Amino acid sequence: MSIEVRNVSKTFGGYVALRNVSLCVGNGELVALLGPSGSGKTTLLRIIAGLEVPDAADGSAVIVAGEEISARNARERRVGFVFQHYALFRYMTVFENIAFGLRVRPREERPAKAGIRERVNRLLELIQLDGLAHRYPAQLSGGQRQRVALARALAIEPKVLLLDEPFGALDAKVRQELRRWLRRLHDEIHVTSVLVTHDQDEALEVADRIVVMNQARIEQTGTPEEVFHNPASQFVMEFLGHVNLFHGRVESGKAVVSNDASTGAPIFVRPFDLEIHREARGAAPMRARVRRIQSAGPSAKVELAGDNGQPILVEMSHDRLRELSLRRDDAVFVNPREAKVFLDDYSI
């Protein structure tokens, strides 16, 4: 079921957490709200859940499955919510945790005991924890706890699923496994989901669409490919992975980098869009010196120092690195293959 947020603002005292934000999430979509801490992404998620009340304003609305729900409290909204630190009931077993949302229903809506047991068992199967129904949360690993929290949220058959940094408290390997698992799960059950994260890899890997937020506003909305390859602003470019910053001018659609860092428009180049050559090539190669070579990992990273000492990061294949046989302090030339210039940001 779809989610629509219209013109929502939220201030805490004098602090503006959201400024006139509007957002649409289509039925069955998995959307990531991506941004640094303090960008308002969690506040937006909590407003959809009913845990925060937006500032009163004309035209402001929160619509889930076609119904305006601003006036309803969290209890009545029937959304699923997964917290960063699990928020499991620690004195209840895994089974009791998952059953909680069913057991607190008024008598006439509550499924019979056998019905509850059946549904919980099905969810335990879904999260692959069938054997652990009678454990307490303290006896589970972080990844297992978060899966229990997810099952608990799904037990009430929510209209939408909201996840607040669900993998934030886990270590790197578990995080990756779990986010792939979440993506597969989503492909299986197709519940409309909004995931808050500050980890761009997570957002790029899991989401159908990414909403990049910064300073209480939405910077860009698009598929992972769109936001990564066609960032709408300098902020999006910088937030989605490492970038090198040069200065220069734009000549008939081509960026010409000047060697003087203080003049010209800012030009952004991703580390893998830079080439290193032993000899000068192309229109305006930059001279640089090798500072450090880091070849552990899927690609090799070479740190250079430009003419004026500015650091430049280049990423290349291991083959290319071997071909160049670079050593520390070698003098090389750097050519950008593709660069981005945000003319809007270059207004003096």
Place this chain on the structure above:
Amino acid sequence: MARHRFIPGFGLTLGFTVFYLSVIVLVPLWFLVLRTTSLSWAQFWAIVVDPRTLASLRLTLLTSFAAAAVNAVMGFLVAWSLVRYQFPGKRAIDAIVDLPFALPTAVSGIALTAIYSSNGWLGSVLEPLGIKVAFTPLGITVALIFIGLPFVVRALQPALEDLDPAVEEAAAILGAGRWQTFLRVILPAVTPALITGFTMAFARAVGEYGSVVFISGNMPLKTEHVSLLIIAKLEQFDYAGATALGSLMLAISFVLLLAINSLQWWTARRYQGN
């Protein structure tokens, strides 16, 4: 215990603990019991089943239990508002909670008697309504509530601070109402601490003397707390009788505390992992 620790000396610390507990707690109590053995079983039993003894035991346990129960409820509210909310004067209120700890109990006893007696501040209002407080079991309960409150509040505060507010939000989102959230989520989480507070307030009340001595009126068979009965026996130079009562109280307290502690251990152990 063979595992390496940075601070060594399990043997040393355990030895010291046993030694210290013995000197401070066990030896005096042992002498108490020893003193009692100067009585024959028949004599001891006669003291135990004396109607005056039984009446005072009954009064002591009932008023202590009532006071601890009231404190468990009211102390919870006080601790809750101190932990959950920010308000002006919070520090002052936090300090007021400790006053019954610090005040000499006789002072609180006199103060309570003064306001609850028939010409006192509150007593003069309550008495026409048919509620007599001073010199009745109710008065004793009031005094025991007074001295027991800090135990419950101080035991609960850390447990409530430890409670993640997200857990309440989770309960609400899952559809639980306020009462359901309280009964199913908050209360079970703080039950061990609540039992601790209750136990300490109860234990303190059973052994209380100073604050009860004035407000109870000490009427044998009616308003005589056990500690007052013991003092009464001492004043009549009936040392053996006093120690016999002392040993009896020791046994009762020990059994009660052991039972409550096991209950608390059991509730806490269930969900704390292995």
